[in-house]
Amino acid sequence: MLNRRDFAALLGAAALPGSAHAATQPLPFYASTGPKLMLYSLNVDTASLTRTGEITLPANIQYAWPHPSKKFLYVVASNTQPGSGPMGPVGADKNHYALAFGIDPATGALTRHGQPRLLPARPLHNTTDHAGSLLFIAYNNPSQVTVHRLNADGSIGEPISQKASLDFGIYAHQVRVTPGDKSLIVCSRGNDAAGGKPEDPGHIEVFGFNKAGQLSPLQTIKPGNSGLGFGPRHLDFDPAGRFAYVSLERENSIAVFGLKPDGTLSPQPLFVKNALTDPGGKEKHPGQGVGPIHVHPNGRFVYQTNRGSGTVELKGKRVSNGGENNVVVWAINPATGEPTLIQRAWTDDYELRTFAMDPSGQVLVTASTTPMQVLQEDVLSLIGAGLSVYRAGEDGKLTYVHKYDVDTSAGIQFWSGLLNMP
Numbered sequence: 001m002l003n004r005r006d007f008a009a010l011l012g013a014a015a016l017p018g019s020a021h022a023a024t025q026p027l028p029f030y031a032s033t034g035p036k037l038m039l040y041s042l043n044v045d046t047a048s049l050t051r052t053g054e055i056t057l058p059a060n061i062q063y064a065w066p067h068p069s070k071k072f073l074y075v076v077a078s079n080t081q082p083g084s085g086p087m088g089p090v091g092a093d094k095n096h097y098a099l100a101f102g103i104d105p106a107t108g109a110l111t112r113h114g115q116p117r118l119l120p121a122r123p124l125h126n127t128t129d130h131a132g133s134l135l136f137i138a139y140n141n142p143s144q145v146t147v148h149r150l151n152a153d154g155s156i157g158e159p160i161s162q163k164a165s166l167d168f169g170i171y172a173h174q175v176r177v178t179p180g181d182k183s184l185i186v187c188s189r190g191n192d193a194a195g196g197k198p199e200d201p202g203h204i205e206v207f208g209f210n211k212a213g214q215l216s217p218l219q220t221i222k223p224g225n226s227g228l229g230f231g232p233r234h235l236d237f238d239p240a241g242r243f244a245y246v247s248l249e250r251e252n253s254i255a256v257f258g259l260k261p262d263g264t265l266s267p268q269p270l271f272v273k274n275a276l277t278d279p280g281g282k283e284k285h286p287g288q289g290v291g292p293i294h295v296h297p298n299g300r301f302v303y304q305t306n307r308g309s310g311t312v313e314l315k316g317k318r319v320s321n322g323g324e325n326n327v328v329v330w331a332i333n334p335a336t337g338e339p340t341l342i343q344r345a346w347t348d349d350y351e352l353r354t355f356a357m358d359p360s361g362q363v364l365v366t367a368s369t370t371p372m373q374v375l376q377e378d379v380l381s382l383i384g385a386g387l388s389v390y391r392a393g394e395d396g397k398l399t400y401v402h403k404y405d406v407d408t409s410a411g412i413q414f415w416s417g418l419l420n421m422p
Helices: 003-013
Strands: 029-035 034-041 048-056 061-066 072-078 095-102 109-114 122-128 136-140 143-150 156-159 174-175 184-190 203-209 213-221 232-237 243-246 253-258 272-273 290-293 299-307 309-314 317-320 326-332 339-345 352-357 363-368 371-374 378-381 385-392 397-405
Touching: 029 061, 034 061, 034 309, 048 385, 048 397, 072 122, 109 184, 122 174, 122 317, 143 174, 143 213, 184 232, 243 290, 253 290, 290 352, 299 352, 309 363, 309 371, 317 326, 339 397
Parallel strands: 061 122, 174 232, 232 290, 317 371
Antiparallel strands: 029 034, 034 048, 061 072, 072 095, 095 109, 122 136, 136 143, 143 156, 174 184, 184 203, 203 213, 232 243, 243 253, 253 272, 290 299, 299 326, 309 317, 326 339, 352 363, 363 385, 371 378, 385 397
16 A cells, blocks of 8 residues: 555656756765764756765754855854753763865765864854855854854864944844845844743844955844844845845745845845745644745745644644645746745655755755654654655646655754755
8 A cells, every 4th residue: 555655756756757868967965963964966867865975073963055166065063952952962062163074076975174163152054155265154042143264275264353243133043145245144033922021023134244254234124113023034045136035934924025236135025925825824833934945046936845843742742733844836026026826845744944956956855854743544653854855847846756764863854955055
């Protein structure tokens, strides 16, 4: 008897296009479980993953970003997670790290490069400028951004002390450099009201920066002038550099801002649209939010995840509360940037925290963080964490191909990615 996953995989295989075109070179794909960083080979033609190696870091991996040359990978790691206690085992390393790795051009294998740098708190996200001379690291608690010089050999230099007074909002979740190195943008998510504590407003902070790594305030985005009801988690830019697409985690929505030539944004969003099947799903299913957001290489589509991680007590177990988990596909109006929802792609996963698309825009891979107990037709079953592969069609829609189960006993699958990050 076929289960749901096998049936979907057969449908996906039947929908795959022919292979008359020349074979493409496999791509290195990385995914973390706790302190382990796994290397996979992604075959775009067959939409398949093959695990080829792993390395172990001194602490749990939080995020990673490639050098523009694709010769180095910068990984940030920590064993602490504010509000949730230690992520690592008792007695685990309590330091926070930024580490550089050299990338083998043939295989994608990683080799430690230069000295690791100790960081002041748990890092949540990192990126480089397009010139490859600066490394920016975002921290959620306390909310801040640090800047490191990248040495000529690609290793990480010392942090750069900032001269200006800088406001990084509340709960910085992502830091990105705009096209052309015009500015640095920080998504500060804020926090929902909880436990008698009022809501923390969300901000988008825009900074100028110079070759010396000094930041200067340019703009604060707080729709409604308060930032209440505004929870920016991640953003991405269209290839033409005209729009910024923002994933509003706390509102389960997508927002579109105009991106100006000077690197600042339109003061208010041009469009805001809800990603859920039921716009009231967050109230019905606590723990519901959206995840990361990525623009298709051709700029015609935007992808975003719905993440339903909430649980309820059932028969002595924590079981999914029925939150929505899928990949949302938006078609983009090329003239205005307006997104139109065209698909919520099925997934056999829970809590899709990261995903990536290959440079040709043919394959998308999602990574779920942890297993989830699920009640289906009065049967309690465990849906494991995994990597799910989709084929993207010319219309931008996704066809499910296969799920690769991932053992998360060493730690949750917190990050995944390819080397084509801009």
